[in-house]
Amino acid sequence: MEYAIDIASWLLLIAGGVFVFIGGVGALRMPDFYTRMHAASLTDTLGTILILLGIILQAGLSLAAIKLAAITVFLLLTCPTAAYALANAARLSGLTPERRVSDAEET
């Protein structure tokens, strides 16, 4: 039984790490501010949920697990809000998304 919980938490932690990595690569390689924000917000939501779930499974049923669940809820509230506020501030100060006109539309 403990083995099952251990393996589940390992899988969750690895999956969370993969998504954080993808978010990091995306934040570096995307061409524009808004697309980079979109990539970085991956880390906030999916990466956070998976990693914290993995740690909660390791903690078992204890006070630490309840505190971790509270942290998850808090992060789920604040990280998307911060991403929204950042994109909003960029829009308000005049940064517009890049537009690429494709060849099909030109003709």
Add this chain to the structure above:
Amino acid sequence: MVTLFGVFLLTLLVITAFGIVRAQHLFVAVMLSGIFSLQMAAIFFILDAADVALTEAAVGAGVATVLMLGALALTDDRERGPKRHRWAPIVVVSLTTLMVIYATFDKPRLGDPEAPVHQHVAPWYLEETPRLIDIPNVVTAILASFRGYDTLGELFVIFTAGIGVLFLLANPSKRGALSLLPSAEAEGLRHHLVPRVVGRLLVPFIVLFGLYVQFHGEYGPGGGFQAGALISAGFILYALIEGEGAALRAMSFRLLRGMIAGGALLYVGVGLAGMLLGGNFLDYSVLADNPIAGQHLGIMLVEAGVGLTVTGTLLTVFHAFAAREQRR
């Protein structure tokens, strides 16, 4: 495994430091310094310093970044580069680095239990705290009771900084005015629903958590400084979302000044009460029936005083920077 993570974080710290020095745009440098403080907090936690990690995260990554952004809003955004490249600073700095690294070869390696720093006073504190003061958090016991006089001095340093900023940046005629920040960001934030709703949801919980940290400083990581920084961060968030006027209505300047002075008075009052009841200055053992209860009471009052002054000072400094905007 933890060592590897520590090494990784330290390397990242050095890279961030280089980034701060090289950034021409000061906004970038301030953001990088917030990241720097967060990495320092993580390193402190790996090195078993839980209280210090909490303080560094709350104060360094939170309040310091806000204060620097406030100052940047009032001055220039960009750094103009040096007119000619000078070699003397680089040479001096490199030579001193090599000397310091050479000096570190004499140090005992990280974590050595036989190091001289672990031999003399520290085991005494670890053994005597359960017997004399009976609270689990040894750091709070040393800070508030064994070395309470140093903490009193530090409280007065914060007090002096608050007064100094008030001297430098106060607008006597416009103090307490209810007009709002004229900058576009403040109005924009007020009219956008998402940060407003989430911010209003979070501010009570932030203040509640700050109070929890204040009163649980004896049982876990926490204490007056961290609590002061957290509560002032909650009110700064409120000020950023709702505007300067609403925040000043919530906590007026008179209340803040009363908090700054009241916290320091509380601390000194506890010390004097110890003298009036027959002990020495800042001797908590005489404050109640038996010495241990007296120590608990003394530590709680003293930490409350520290929390009051730190909250008052950080909020006053923030409002001083924000209110200066109205003069321009």
Add this chain to the structure above:
Amino acid sequence: MEFLGLYNYWVFAILLMTGLYAVISRANLIKKLLGMTMFQAAVFLLYISMDKVDGGTAPIIQVGAVDQLYSNPLPQVLILTAIVVGIATLSLGLAIVVRISETYGTIEEGEIREIDEE
């Protein structure tokens, strides 16, 4: 093993000197203040690195645990004080920079000196 045991102190040396370099070679006043905070942070790293004990844990005495090694609480107390004093100094420094900027119109050291010498 020797390398890993001393790595903290080498990072301390590099951070210390980076902060000092920012103070002495950059003309912008806010950059100097940022360098000063980096300098202080390096000193915090030195002290907290000294407090770790192998196999120890944070110095919060757990009820009922026998034979538990605790890390040294004393440097943590000193650094707790130092962090708060650091931010007090930073806020005063930033207030002075704001006043300088309002009086001289600039925060670059060279230009301030030129305005003074006129």
